[in-house]
Amino acid sequence: MSRPISAIVSVAAMRHNLARARALAPGARAWAVVKANAYGHGLAAALEGFADADGMALVEFDKAARLREAGWQRPILMLEGAFDPQDVAQARRDRLALVVHEPRQLDWLAAASPAAPIDVHLKFNSGMNRLGFDAAGLREAHARLSALPGIGSITLVTHFANSDLPGGADDAIARFERACAGLPGQRSLANSAAVLAVPDAHRDWVRPGIMLYGASPFADRSAAECGLRPAMKLASRLIAVQRLAPGDSVGYGSTFTATRPMRIGVVACGYADGYPRHAPSGTPVAVAGRRTGTVGRVSMDMLCVDLEPVPGASPGDEVELWGGGLVDIDEVAQAAGTIGYELMCALAPRVPLVVDRAGA
Structure with missing residues (x-):
């Protein structure tokens, strides 16, 4: 028998969350952001769950090739652009749009002289201070791109540092407007937080990421309050039950010591599965459909839970680590x-990733 842990990915929830993004920004087209293996949910599930997206956006060129091999024919945007000249060649071959955020990328495009036009998203640094041109550099880059024969459309793009805070995108939008004034091309500004809370940022293209997977970009608003559904349920089972007397400790470092007689359950899930090792005692978890909390330090393959709220619990009972309707991933985080x-x-x-197509 296989170890009982699995991540169940809901295609129906992914479709719901994309529809929610579209409903909030009805005049915009939507990039579904699928970097980092679709935020851990798997590209196979993303292809089904985001089939109605106008395009997919990511940073990994090998995964972009996989999307094409899997049959995705709509646009693909490389969010960090080319990392070397070979990436420009792949962009031509696989019909990838490229973010352009620094001068070397301009040089590579100029040297490539692609026969088929490559669409670009020219990035302005509006205050994040990671990637992008300043105002003067943006205009120089736009002029240079406009003169290259191998360039298709030029979309103007930025990324927000603080759109999850009230008014946090205002200064960035104002900077973007000043820098791009008079320049032709579509605009793309909104990440998940801005899709949900900053209508002025919606423009021509939105780039929802975390919201597509049913988690909240806000510290003070749950995913449910945002109208989102969790797309991943991480579940395992109890593999043992222990009885503690007062003074008994649990796990490495003996970080939890019982003050009363208690039963604890041992769960087949640990930090080698991706559960946070630094999660403290009391981190929410659900056993046999009832909420309780962890006890002691998370180890490589196991963690322990308090069974007092679940007196009838026994080995084999299901444990929801997050995402099944009882424990939000944001609570654990x-x-x-x-x-x-x-x-x-x-x-x-x-x-194991298990794709649930029920209700899709």
Whole structure:
């Protein structure tokens, strides 16, 4: 028998979340962001769940080739652009649109002289200070791209640092408007938080990411409050039950010590599966359909849970780590001092992905 842990990915939830993004930005086309193996959900599920997207966006060129091999014919956008001249050659071959954010990428495009036009998304640094041109550099780059025969459409793009905060995108939008004034081309600004909360950022293309997978980009708004459905349920089972006397400790480092007689359950899930090792005692979990909390330190292959709220629990009972309707991934992330994005992307390759097509 296989180890009982699995991640069940709901195609229906992915479709719902994409439809939610479309409903919020009805005048815009939507890139479905599928980097990091579709945030841990798998490209195969993404191809089904986001079949109605106008395009897919990612950073990995090998995965872009896989999307084409799997039959995706709509646009694909490489969010970090080319990393070397060979990537430009692949963009020509696989019909990939490229973000252009620094001068070397301009040089590679100029040297390639592609026979078929390559669409580009020219990136402005509106305050994130990671990728993108300043205002003067943006105009120079736009002029140079416009003069190259191998360039197709030029879309103007930026990325927000603080769109999850009230008014946090205002300055970035104003900077973008000043820098792009008078330049032709479509605009793409909105990430998930801006899709949900900044209508002025919707423009021609939106780029939803985390919201497509049913997690919230906000610290103070749950996914359910955003109208989203979790697309991943991480589930396992109890593999043992232990009885503790007062003074008994649990796990490495003895970080949890019982103050009363108690039963604890041992779950086949640990940090080698992608569960956060630093999750403290009390991190929410559900056993046999009832919420409880973890106890002790998460180890490589196992974690322990308090069975007091589930007195009838026994080995073989299902454990929901997150995403099944009882425990939100954002709750686990908050308890562990991280974000749902990291938990999704950290899912280990040894955890089987099971694509649930029910209701799709």
